[in-house]
Amino acid sequence: KAGVTQTPRYLIKTRGQQVTLSCSPISGHRSVSWYQQTPGQGLQFLFEYFSETQRNKGNFPGRFSGRQFSNSRSEMNVSTLELGDSALYLCASSLAQGAGEQYFGPGTRLTVT
Amino acid sequence: GENVEQHPSTLSVQEGDSAVIKCTYSDSASNYFPWYKQELGKRPQLIIDIRSNVGEKKDQRIAVTLNKTAKHFSLHITETQPEDSAVYFCAAMNTGGFKTIFGAGTRLFVKA
Numbered sequence: 001k002a003g004v005t006q007t008p009r010y011l012i013k014t015r016g017q018q019v020t021l022s023c024s025p026i027s028g029h030r031s032v033s034w035y036q037q038t039p040g041q042g043l044q045f046l047f048e049y050f051s052e053t054q055r056n057k058g059n060f061p062g063r064f065s066g067r068q069f070s071n072s073r074s075e076m077n078v079s080t081l082e083l084g085d086s087a088l089y090l091c092a093s094s095l096a097q098g099a100g101e102q103y104f105g106p107g108t109r110l111t112v113t
Numbered sequence: 114g115e116n117v118e119q120h121p122s123t124l125s126v127q128e129g130d131s132a133v134i135k136c137t138y139s140d141s142a143s144n145y146f147p148w149y150k151q152e153l154g155k156r157p158q159l160i161i162d163i164r165s166n167v168g169e170k171k172d173q174r175i176a177v178t179l180n181k182t183a184k185h186f187s188l189h190i191t192e193t194q195p196e197d198s199a200v201y202f203c204a205a206m207n208t209g210g211f212k213t214i215f216g217a218g219t220r221l222f223v224k225a
Binding site: 031033035041042043044045048050055056058090100101102103104105106107 | 145147149155156157158159162164202204206208210211212213214215216217218
């Protein structure tokens with residue numbers, strides 16, 4: 001079974017721009033969570049989706065949004081990028097809602113200049 | 114809000130020694146506690162997990178213990194090897210709330 005995939009792997013954007021990141025979960029997995037990883041803050045929970053519905057959201061501003069499609073693929077969008085948004089964005093999939101075990105993708109490294 | 118504290122932030126041990134990493138969580142509704150290992154430049158990998166109805170779980174050289182009363186859980190690695198060198202993250206999840214809170218990570222160095 002293929003693992004979690006994320007595209008693109010690397011991205012450089014300018015302050016004020018917006019960006020869309022994509023995550024394809026393991027086949028059969030219906031829950032997708034997104035995390036921001038920075039050296040100073042560790043892994044911070046962004047949001048979780050199941051069956052195209054956002055079930056929970058972390059403490060991030062409204063500039064961070066996401067969605068999930070009927071095939072469980074998920075996207076996250078960051079608008080009006082700030083320098084502080086530079087981070088590794090990881091998604092993780094799990095078999096079912098609240099199943100526990102999460103499997104991470106390789107991440108998208110976003111650099112905002 | 115929910116919080117997971119992880120200690121120590123850095124741990125250096127000699128090959129063959131044991132390593133212990135401790136975490137404390139704040140949300141009493143947490144019922145699932147995974148541990149992830151992240152090597153440099155790679156994705157976090159689940160290495161062991163424990164649910165709230167179990168006090169201890171072991172998988173070869175790795176074990177995790179959970180004290181629900183104290184809201185405390187620990188990772189124990191015995192007979193450490195250089196390939197155990199990585200950053201280890203603990204996490205606490207309320208599977209009904211669909212949200213996982215991670216600790217800040219422990220950088221483990223195993224000296225050959």
